[in-house]
Amino acid sequence: MKHQTHGHEDSGAADPDTHGQAMPTDDPTSVLDPDQHEHHGQGTQHADADHEVHVHGEHAGHSTAMFKNRFWISLILTVPVVLFSHMFAEIVGYTPPEFPGSMWISPILGTFIFIYGGAPFLKGGITELKSRQPGMMLLIAMAISVAFIASWITTLGIGNFNLDFWWELALLVVIMLLGHWMEMRALGSAAGALDALAALLPDEADKVTDAGIETVPASTLAAGDVVLVRSGARVPADGDIVDGSAEFDESMITGESRTVARTVGETVVAGTVATDNAVRVQVTAVGSDTTLAGIQRLVAEAQASSSKAQALADRAAALLFYFALIAGIITFIAWLLLGSPDDAVIRTVTVLVIACPHALGLAIPLVIAISTERAAKGGVLIKNRMALERMRTVDVVLFDKTGTLTEGRHAVTATTTTGGVSEAEMLALAAAVESDSEHPVARAIVQAAAENQEATEFGYRGSGFSSMTGRGVRATVNGSEVAVGGPNMLKEVSLATPPDMTGTVREWVDRGASVLHVVRDGAVIGAVRLEDRVRDESRAAVKALQDRGVKVAMITGDARQVAEAVGAELGIDEVFADVLPQDKDSKVSELQSRGLKVAMVGDGVNDAPALARSEVGIAIGAGTDVAMESAGVVLAGNDPRSVLAMIDLSRASYRKMIQNLVWATGYNILAVPLAAGVLAFAGFVLSPAAGAVLMSVSTIVVALNAQLLRRIDLSPERITT
Structure with a gap:
């Protein structure tokens, strides 16, 4: 279908020749909660039905609720496991309660925790092993599996080993579940943008038949059908007006803030709203042929092409995995050569168990959780952890003009x-x-x-x-x-x-x-x-970004002279004007082809593919559901200075992540050789119990260090001209 574009993206300036025409009421649709997009009838009809949802990292296939439920159940069961653990009792200095069968409490509950609570890590570890990309999941899986096997060997009295790691196994699973639950709360769903696009389409349509007006499911419409679009209703499919005229709100497709007059012979697009009069439309395209479906495909493609780079914690975990594995092998061989097979087993098991410190599981999630909380107070909603990490590396911020840099x-x-x-x-x-x-x-x-x-x-x-x-x-x-x-x-x-x-x-x-x-x-x-x-805040935002070494670009469908006037007023580095809605995505790719990392700020459906394509997509909270779902970051208001909060927070949180990883992995670098027995010749060997205690100390340091992020001021008001 040939989609006809009319006018500009809108400088906000009115078309004087439409002045005096009947004006629309407010958009009758409300902002939909993406979590409630379950039944939209026609919705899936206009998307590629088999589109793939891309979820990156170790969380693929896992949900926030899953980690949350497994955490609470495992936490409750961990209490008796720890309480009845003889190794933990020796560390703390108490005598575990004893009664018939008490010796089996830790093994039985520990086994359940290993199977139920550890399942996500075991499955994830297998996946990472198959893909030959070791990360956090494989490191956790190795530690809990070794602890599980060693603990059962000790419980069953096989050999002369004191490797009662049930309490350590339980705590490790619980803390890792907590960390991943916290992290998942910051993750966005790629499917959300496609659901929000589908929600723009009505479930039913008023079809004009020989017998009159018949309400039918919108999914049953075919090319050639004539439908009645009432005042305040959405167009169910692309088509041409055959009777009547009306002002149409096309902002969800074009980003234009003003309504556009449409009359007989002109094209209207699925999802747009007839604001003042009823018109009859002859359907020309349905399903995957509609303009809206095309935008859906662009969003899906852009999301699929986004970076698959591992998160910072995963990269650290991968290094620790190889470090622990090599250390374990060397330890086992060394003690065997020294003629001490029992020590070879004990030392190797200890090395492999403490190779996955609790602190590593919390180092990044704690920073993300606190950063997300701090950002929310500054009017910034972080939906994707990678957006938070990437923002510090952004070279250029590409602003959509209307409603972002201007008042719209x-x-x-x-x-x-x-x-x-x-x-x-x-x-x-x-x-x-x-x-x-x-x-x-x-x-x-x-x-x-x-x-x-x-x-x-x-x-x-x-x-x-x-x-x-x-x-x-x-x-x-x-x-x-x-x-x-x-x-x-x-x-x-x-x-x-x-x-x-x-x-x-x-x-x-x-x-x-x-x-x-x-x-x-x-x-x-x-x-x-x-x-x-132009917003007063825009001047301060542009200057502050440039002062931080970040270029500022603007993209708009407006004519060149309108765009240049705004660009000159704000001192913007580069202006893209006369850009058709479907071409915004390609402008992001053009900037990326120059080696620049792009943060895109937009608020319309037409911005969604560009938001998904960019390294960091930032949606204006007053914009559409689709823009917000396609973005990794949502600004609660329209203040462009909030972008500065993201950059400052990203840089500060990255420093905290590095510091926390130094604490978490630094412990390992020191503890693993000691647990392996490198100082055994001097009479010092790190016992399994002592290694576990040091692990807890590392966790406390990480937690306290992350709290320092709360001191950062992220209010937009701090950015002034």
């Missing part, structure tokens, strides 16, 4: 008049005419007059309001007939811009602004400039 709504940014009337009076007259209109332009003019003290002092009120469709509006004000409208209105009444205003108006038009003229009693008395106003 019409505003009067300048006025001009002919001699004999002040700008305040001209504005007061225009506001009096527009006061009864709900058009965004009207609201902008009324607000500008309300903020101008001199204009309010006139106290003008209009009467006899009437709309000139597609041209403007008029009313009687203070005994005079006053009209406000665009170029078409002037042509209709055979008027031209007065010579003393011509230069100013031409300059406004050249920069891409919309211009409305004010006519009183048949004479042009002034004009107002309407634009999408």
Whole structure:
């Protein structure tokens, strides 16, 4: 299907030639909770039904609820395991309770914990082993498996070994489950973006038949069918209007903040909303052929192509795995050569068990959990842990213009008049005419007059309001007939811009602004400039990013002159203008092809593929569900300064991750050789019990160090010009 694009992505400036047309009500759809997207009928019909959900890292196939449930059950069972452990009792200095069968409590419950609580790690370890990419899962699986086998050997009295590691096995599983549960809470789901896209489509459609209007499942529509799209309803499939005309809210597809007039013969896209009138649409594309389905495919492809790089903790775990394995082999062979097979087993088991320190399982998740909490207080929702890690390496931040760097709504940014009337009076007259209109332009003019003290002092009120469709509006004000409208209105009444205003108006038009003229009693008395106003916060955000060595780029569907005007005002490094919705994704790829790491900030459905493609996708919280689901980070508000919070937090949390990994792995580097017996010649050998105690100390240090992240100030207000 040939998809026709209309106009710009919107500078926020109104189209003066649609001024005066009936205006839409608010979008009747609410922001949907992605966790509730279970039944959308038509939804899956418009996606590739067999799309693959890509979940990276060791958590593939695992859910937050699974880790949470296994943690709590394992924690409850760990209490008696530890309480009845003779090795733990010796460390702490107490006598375990004894009664008939008490000796089997730790082995039986420990076995259950190993099988139930350890299952995710055992399965993950096998997967990593098969893929030859050892990481955290394989390291944990090795430690708990060795502890499990050694503990049963001790429990059954096989050989002369004191390797009662049931308590250590239980604690290791519980702490690792806790760490992974905390980490999973920070992870986003790739499927969420596709679900949110599907949710834009209605479940049912009003099909026009010979017998009248029949409500049918939207999934049953076929090309050639005619459907009735009522005011406030979404278009169920791509098609052409065959009867009626209406203003359509296409923001979820194009990102434009203004509605677009559509009439007979023009194309409308599935998921868009008819805001003011009912129209009849002949379906031209359904299912995977629709524009929305195409965006879904782009999102899926971009998510599938994102980096498969292992997380920082996994890389450390991989090194520890090889270190422990080699150390274990050397230990076993060395003690065998020394003629002590019992010591060979004890020392090797101890090395392999303590090779996976508790601290390593908490080093990264603790930092992520605290970072996520701190970010939330600063208005930033971190959905993906890799987004947090990658943000510190970003070279360029690519902002979508409308609603991100700009306010996304019409505003009067300048006025001009002919001699004999002040700008305040001209504005007061225009506001009096527009006061009864709900058009965004009207609201902008009324607000500008309300903020101008001199204009309010006139106290003008209009009467006899009437709309000139597609041209403007008029009313009687203070005994005079006053009209406000665009170029078409002037042509209709055979008027031209007065010579003393011509230069100013031409300059406004050249920069891409919309211009409305004010006519009183048949004479042009002034004009107002309407634009999408740049946020004050945007200036501070751009400067602060550049001060941190990060380039700033802007992307928009607006005409080049509009984009360049905003770019120059903000001092942006690079501007992409005239970009079609489906091409935003390719602009991210273009930046990446230059060797740059990109953070994309956007708020519309058309931004979703670009958000998914970039190293870090940042969605504006006031945007669409799809944009938020495609992104790794969501900004709760519209303040672009919040991007700085992400960069500062990413850099600070990365430092904490490195520090925690040094503590966690540093313990191993020292403890493993001691447990292997390198100082046995001097009479010192690290016992299994002592190794376990040191492991706990390392965990405490890691936990305390992570808490220091709470001191970071992430409030947007700290970034000023």
